[in-house]
Each structure stands twice: as structure tokens, then as C-alpha cells.
Amino acid sequence: MSVLEMRNAAKLVNNGPKEKKALLDHIDLSIQKNDFITVLGGNGAGKSTLFNTISGTMPLSSGKIFLEDKDVTQLSEENRASFLSRVFQDPKMGTAPRMTVAENLLLAKGRGKKRRLRLRQLKQNLDHFYQITKEVGNGLENHLNTPAGDLSGGQRQALSLLMATIQTPQLLLLDEHTAALDPKTSKLLMQLTDQRIKEQQLTCLMITHRMEDALQYGNRMIVMQKGEIVQDLNEEEKAKLSMTDLLQFFEEIN
Numbered sequence: 001m002s003v004l005e006m007r008n009a010a011k012l013v014n015n016g017p018k019e020k021k022a023l024l025d026h027i028d029l030s031i032q033k034n035d036f037i038t039v040l041g042g043n044g045a046g047k048s049t050l051f052n053t054i055s056g057t058m059p060l061s062s063g064k065i066f067l068e069d070k071d072v073t074q075l076s077e078e079n080r081a082s083f084l085s086r087v088f089q090d091p092k093m094g095t096a097p098r099m100t101v102a103e104n105l106l107l108a109k110g111r112g113k114k115r116r117l118r119l120r121q122l123k124q125n126l127d128h129f130y131q132i133t134k135e136v137g138n139g140l141e142n143h144l145n146t147p148a149g150d151l152s153g154g155q156r157q158a159l160s161l162l163m164a165t166i167q168t169p170q171l172l173l174l175d176e177h178t179a180a181l182d183p184k185t186s187k188l189l190m191q192l193t194d195q196r197i198k199e200q201q202l203t204c205l206m207i208t209h210r211m212e213d214a215l216q217y218g219n220r221m222i223v224m225q226k227g228e229i230v231q232d233l234n235e236e237e238k239a240k241l242s243m244t245d246l247l248q249f250f251e252e253i254n
């Protein structure tokens with residue numbers, strides 16, 4: 001059983017009165033459990049559209065999406081949120097700025113649960129929150145009582161990642177989540193990302209413009225162009241790929 005399956009999925013928009021433009025051009029994609037897929041493609045290739053249609057923020061024009069064999073094509077974004085987590089490029093998204101780090105984590109831990117965790121349960125969870133923030137390696141554990149809005153961009157993105165993975169989602173969507181960070185901070189967050197994915201055996205799609213990351217991480221790589229998946233490399237093919245090959249490939253398709 002696939003974790004996610006897209007069949008003949010298309011997103012068309014009007015490009016002038018008589019012309020339709022395909023943001024997603026009838027793609028087929030099957031994602032298996034524990035796949036960690038890096039997603040590459042130039043600006044406007046359709047990567048975010050892919051994520052938007054998977055998470056339900058954008059309905060498909062035609063085709064179908066299945067999550068663990070369940071047809072979710074018509075399911076709202078809210079209803080898909082119980083099995084999907086997404087981290088965005090912008091550190092401001094995904095965290096509540098006036099709530100503290102610990103409160104944000106508690107919110108994420110209780111999300112979708114029948115009995116929500118209440119603020120008075122914060123104390124009981126502090127040990128757990130201390131442990132997971134300490135693993136980040138950027139001092140986040142010393143800021144459990146700091147409002148998220150006062151964190152550095154790197155700390156806030158690490159918090160977003162922890163929030164997105166605190167409940168082990170069936171599918172994790174990383175939308176250029178390191179793009180706004182400096183190289184050192186980005187590297188640290190990528191290491192944390194890889195560690196969380198391995199430890200929790202997550203299934204993940206990660207959009208990135210950093211080719212080194214696309215090569216170094218994950219067991220599969222897809223390349224998008226003009227709304228289509230033009231390359232889908234498995235673990236073996238990906239392992240053989242060098243930076244030179246990849247650069248050459250992008251020269252050819254652009």
C-alpha cells in the first residue's frame with residue numbers, strides 16, 4: 001500500500017480567455033512508506049502546486065489523490081491535516097508568535113486529539129519538550145518560556161519542524177524549509193530533519209533549491225518542469241548521480 005498516490009492529477013488555470021495553463025500536468029506519483037523524496041525544479045516548475053494539491057489548499061482540476069488507499073481528493077485541508085504536516089520556507093508560518101516555545105509544542109502535541117491538551121498540562125510535558133529541543137543543538141532548550149516571535153529564524157524553523165513531527169505524521173511535506181537560513185543554520189536544521197525522519201520512520205517530500213541537500217539526503221529524487229515530473233530517480237540511481245550530472249541535466253532542460 002502506498003502512503004500517497006496521485007493518479008492523472010492535473011491543476012489547470014485560465015491563462016487568458018481561451019487558454020488553459022497546466023500548473024500540474026496530469027502527473028502520476030506513488031510514494032511508499034519511508035520514502036524520503038527530494039523535489040527539485042526551477043522557479044515555477046510546479047513544486048509548491050504539488051504540495052498545495054496534496055495538502056488540500058488547492059483542489060485538483062481532475063485526477064485523484066489517495067492517502068493510504070483512501071480517496072482524499074474531495075477532503076478539505078482541515079481534514080487532511082490529521083495525517084499531513086507541512087513546514088514552510090517562512091519562519092513566521094507554523095508557529096504562534098505570542099505563545100512560548102513550550103506552549104507551541106503543547107498545541108502541536110494536542111492537535112486533532114479528541115481530548116486537547118490544556119495549558120495546565122504544560123508542566124507534565126516540560127521534560128519531553130526539553131529533550132526534543134535539546135537535540136536541535138542551537139540552544140532552543142533554553143527558550144522554552146520565550147515567545148516564538150522572539151526566536152531567531154533558525155530556532156523558529158527548528159520549532160516548526162519539531163511541531164510538525166511531534167505526532168508522527170503519515171506524510172511530512174517540507175517546502176524549502178531551510179531556504180531562509182544561513183548555511184550553518186541550514187545544515188544544522190537538515191541534520192535534525194534527517195534524524196527525525198530516520199528515528200520516526202517518516203515518509204517525506206522535501207522541496208529544495210540546494211542541490212547538495214537534494215543529493216545528500218533521501219532515498220529518491222524527483223525533478224519537476226512545467227508541471228510535470230521529468231525525472232524520478234530511485235535510491236540506486238540517485239546514489240550514482242554527481243553534482244556535475246545534476247547541473248548538466250538542469251542546463252539541458254532549461
Ligand SMILES: Nc1ncnc2c1ncn2[C@@H]1O[C@H](COP(=O)(O)OP(=O)(O)OP(=O)(O)O)[C@@H](O)[C@H]1O
Pocket residue numbers: 013023041042043044045046047048049050
Ligand atoms: N493560483 C494560481 N493561478 C495562476 N497561476 C498560478 C497560481 N499559483 C501558481 N501559479 C503559477 O504556476 C506556476 C507554478 O508555480 P509553483 O509555485 O508551483 O512553482 P514552484 O516550482 O514552487 O516555484 P518556486 O521554486 O519559484 O517556488 C508558476 O508559473 C506560477 O506563477
